[in-house]
Amino acid sequence: MVNSRRTWLSLLLHWSSKPGGTMQPRRSGRARRRFRPPGIGRRGSWLPGSSALLLVLLWICPMWAEDRCAICGEAPTGTVVFIAEDKVTHQKVEVCEKCEKNLADCFICGLPANPDRVGFVKLVDGRVLCARDAQTAVLREDDGARIFREIRDSLERMFSRFATFPETNITLAMVDRVHLQELFTLAGNDYHCPNILGYTKSETNGNAWGHEISLMTGLPLGWLQATCAHELTHAWVAENVSPARRKTLSRDAEEGFCELMSFLSCSARHDEEQKAMILTNRYTRGQIDLFIAAEATYGLNDVLDWMRHGTDAKLSASEPARIHTVELPQRKAAVAATAPAVEAAPPPPPTSLLLKVVFWDQKHPLALINDRTLGVAEEGKVRLGATNVSVRCLAISPNSVRIRVAGSDQEQELSLKGK
Numbered sequence: 001m002v003n004s005r006r007t008w009l010s011l012l013l014h015w016s017s018k019p020g021g022t023m024q025p026r027r028s029g030r031a032r033r034r035f036r037p038p039g040i041g042r043r044g045s046w047l048p049g050s051s052a053l054l055l056v057l058l059w060i061c062p063m064w065a066e067d068r069c070a071i072c073g074e075a076p077t078g079t080v081v082f083i084a085e086d087k088v089t090h091q092k093v094e095v096c097e098k099c100e101k102n103l104a105d106c107f108i109c110g111l112p113a114n115p116d117r118v119g120f121v122k123l124v125d126g127r128v129l130c131a132r133d134a135q136t137a138v139l140r141e142d143d144g145a146r147i148f149r150e151i152r153d154s155l156e157r158m159f160s161r162f163a164t165f166p167e168t169n170i171t172l173a174m175v176d177r178v179h180l181q182e183l184f185t186l187a188g189n190d191y192h193c194p195n196i197l198g199y200t201k202s203e204t205n206g207n208a209w210g211h212e213i214s215l216m217t218g219l220p221l222g223w224l225q226a227t228c229a230h231e232l233t234h235a236w237v238a239e240n241v242s243p244a245r246r247k248t249l250s251r252d253a254e255e256g257f258c259e260l261m262s263f264l265s266c267s268a269r270h271d272e273e274q275k276a277m278i279l280t281n282r283y284t285r286g287q288i289d290l291f292i293a294a295e296a297t298y299g300l301n302d303v304l305d306w307m308r309h310g311t312d313a314k315l316s317a318s319e320p321a322r323i324h325t326v327e328l329p330q331r332k333a334a335v336a337a338t339a340p341a342v343e344a345a346p347p348p349p350p351t352s353l354l355l356k357v358v359f360w361d362q363k364h365p366l367a368l369i370n371d372r373t374l375g376v377a378e379e380g381k382v383r384l385g386a387t388n389v390s391v392r393c394l395a396i397s398p399n400s401v402r403i404r405v406a407g408s409d410q411e412q413e414l415s416l417k418g419k
Contacts, residue, residue, distance in 0.1 A: 069096035071103065071112045084111055088133065108133035108220055123218050125176035136220045144174040144215055144224065151228040151265065157359045158268055161368055162300050166211055166235045173214045180216050198227040202238035211235040226274045229262040241308055249307070253314040256287025257307055260295060263288070268364055268375060290315035294323050297381055299371050299388070351385045355401050355414035365396040369403070369414065379406075
C-alpha cells in the first residue's frame with residue numbers, strides 16, 4: 001500500500017534541507033520527469049516559511065499520480081494506492097481505493113473485476129470472472145464433459161501398463177460452488193479435499209462400483225484438467241484398494257497419490273503452471289513431494305503396489321525405501337486333481353531396454369520403456385534387471401525412440417517389436 005501523503009512529505013523535507021534554503025528537484029525513480037511541488041520558484045528558491053508551512057502544504061497540495069489503476073484505468077483519486085498480485089501473471093499491479101473497496105475479486109486472478117468491461121461474467125453462485133480470465137474459463141456443461149472424457153482417455157493411454165480407470169460406471173455433473181460445498185455437509189461426506197474444485201462419491205453393491213463425480217463450473221481449462229485427473233484417481237482408489245488397506249491409509253497419502261497422477265498428467269501436457277500449483281498447495285502435508293520422489297526413484301509400479309498393499313499409513317521422508325514394505329495377499333492353494341498345480345513364477349524384469357508402447361501425439365508423444373513412461377526431454381529411472389538405470393528420452397517417432405543412458409555419451413535407438 002502506497003501513501004501519497006508520505007511520499008510528498010519525504011520529498012518536501014528533502015528539498016527544504018538544502019543549504020541556503022534552495023531546493024534541487026530530484027528525478028522520479030519511475031518516470032524520470034522533472035517536476036516542482038507548489039511553492040517552488042522556477043529557479044528553485046523556496047518561499048519563506050518554517051517546517052509548519054511544510055505540514056500545511058502537505059495537506060493542501062494535490063495528490064498527483066502518474067500511474068493509473070489497472071482495473072478502471074483512471075488515475076487514483078484517493079490518498080491510498082493498493083499494490084496487488086495478479087494470481088495468473090504473478091505481476092504486481094496498482095489498484096485504486098475505489099476499485100479495491102467496491103468491486104468483487106475475480107475468482108481466478110484475485111484482482112477486483114470491473115463489471116463495465118466487455119466479457120465480465122458473474123456466475124449464479126456469486127463468483128465473478130474478469131473479462132480476461134472469463135475467456136479461458138470452462139462455463140458450458142457439455143465442454144466440461146468433453147474435457148473430462150479427454151482426460152480419462154489420456155490417463156488410460158499413459159498408464160495402460162499399470163492401471164485401468166473407470167469409464168462406463170461414472171455419473172458426471174458440472175455444478176456451481178454452492179452445490180459443491182453442500183456435498184460435503186451431507187452425513188458421511190466428511191472426507192474431502194480442503195480446496196474444493198471437485199468431489200467424488202464411490203459406492204458398491206458388492207458386485208459393481210458406481211462413481212458420482214462433481215466438477216466446479218467456471219474453472220480455467222488447466223485447473224479443470226488437473227481436477228479431472230485427481231477425481232478419476234479417487235475413483236481408481238475406490239475400485240483397486242481394499243477396504244482393509246483404506247482403513248490404514250492416511251487421508252494425506254490418498255490425496256498425495258491423487259495429486260501425483262494429476263501431476264503426471266500435467267507433465268504429459270507440459271502444463272507447467274498447474275504443476276507449480278500442485279507443488280505449492282500444501283494440503284497433502286508434504287505427501288505429494290514424497291510421491292513424486294518415489295515415482296522418479298522406484299517407478300510408478302512400486303507406487304501402485306504400495307497403495308494397494310503397503311503397511312504404512314503414509315510415505316516416510318526419512319525412510320523412502322519403506323515403499324517396498326508391502327504385504328501381498330496370499331493365494332489359496334489349489335486342490336490337486338490328477339497332478340499338483342504348479343504356480344507360474346512372475347516374469348523376471350527385463351535385462352535390456354525395450355520399447356513397449358508409443359503413445360503417439362504430434363505435440364506431446366510418450367514412450368513406455370520397460371516399466372517407465374517418458375516424454376521428450378524427460379529423464380527417469382527405468383527398471384533393468386535387479387537395478388534401475390537413469391534414461392533420458394531425446395526423441396520419439398511413431399515406431400521408435402532415441403535415448404541416452406546416464407553416464408554414457410552414446411545414444412541408442414529403440415524400436416517397437418516387429419517394426
